[in-house]
Amino acid sequence: MPERTLDYWRQGRGRVPDEVWETPGLRVLVLADNGLTALPARIGGLTALHTLDLGHNALTAVPDELGALTGLSRCLYLHDNALTALPEALGRLTRLRYLNIGGNRIGRLPDAIGDMTTLVELRAQHNRLARLPDTIGGLGALRELWLRGNLLETLPASTARLRELRVLELRENALASVPPALRGLPLLRQLDLRANRLTRLPDWLAELPSLEKLDLRWNAVEPAPRLLEALAERGCVTLF
Numbered sequence: 001m002p003e004r005t006l007d008y009w010r011q012g013r014g015r016v017p018d019e020v021w022e023t024p025g026l027r028v029l030v031l032a033d034n035g036l037t038a039l040p041a042r043i044g045g046l047t048a049l050h051t052l053d054l055g056h057n058a059l060t061a062v063p064d065e066l067g068a069l070t071g072l073s074r075c076l077y078l079h080d081n082a083l084t085a086l087p088e089a090l091g092r093l094t095r096l097r098y099l100n101i102g103g104n105r106i107g108r109l110p111d112a113i114g115d116m117t118t119l120v121e122l123r124a125q126h127n128r129l130a131r132l133p134d135t136i137g138g139l140g141a142l143r144e145l146w147l148r149g150n151l152l153e154t155l156p157a158s159t160a161r162l163r164e165l166r167v168l169e170l171r172e173n174a175l176a177s178v179p180p181a182l183r184g185l186p187l188l189r190q191l192d193l194r195a196n197r198l199t200r201l202p203d204w205l206a207e208l209p210s211l212e213k214l215d216l217r218w219n220a221v222e223p224a225p226r227l228l229e230a231l232a233e234r235g236c237v238t239l240f
Contacts, residue, residue: 003027008034016040032056032077044068053077055100060084067092079103079123091115102126102146114138125149125169137161148172155179163187171195178202186210194218206230216240
């Protein structure tokens with residue numbers, strides 16, 4: 001029996017259709033690119049949802065009731081809106097695996113994000129993040145973290161606890177040095193540091209046991225030959 005799905009992609013509705021509230025057991029709701037400016041609090045009643053797509057709208061806020069969607073286990077898309085903040089209630093989504101909040105105006109992540117322990121992929125590109133909360137280390141299942149186009153100058157020490165992390169994108173931030181919290185991450189394969197403010201590199205980069213690609217382009221830095229040799233010997237491609 002097929003899942004109950006409502007897909008209103010690019011229909012220009014301007015509001016959440018009444019049919020949404022009248023469909024019991026709804027599992028997938030796609031409201032992307034509909035010109036939505038507000039999300040009703042009653043969204044919290046759709047507790048059977050495992051996927052919710054609110055991308056490419058004009059939302060300036062999402063209600064606390066979003067945190068009542070504890071059945072969300074697959075994807076939550078909030079990207080390409082006009083959000084400036086996220087509610088702490090988001091931390092109640094402890095079964096969610098994929099969260100996309102890119103393309104907003106978010107200045108900080110809620111501390112409760114560290115409670116979203118099943119997240120495998122977090123996309124927060126093109127926001128206004130100057131720092132990440134210390135609780136980010138609670139995301140023990142995280143494999144991909146995408147942070148391009150923010151204002152980050154460093155990462156919190158708790159980043160060292162992201163032992164499942166494979167992909168880390170830090171392109172177009174304000175890093176003057178490679179965050180020391182990355183040292184020793186056992187599974188990190190791709191590290192993108194393009195277009196930051198790097199002027200030096202730590203020798204420990206060559207000690208990252210799984211690193212396959214290190215991208216340093218558009219920084220005022222040239223890796224020491226010894227570091228390049230050590231990375232190459234381990235099979236890591238370095239771009240600079």
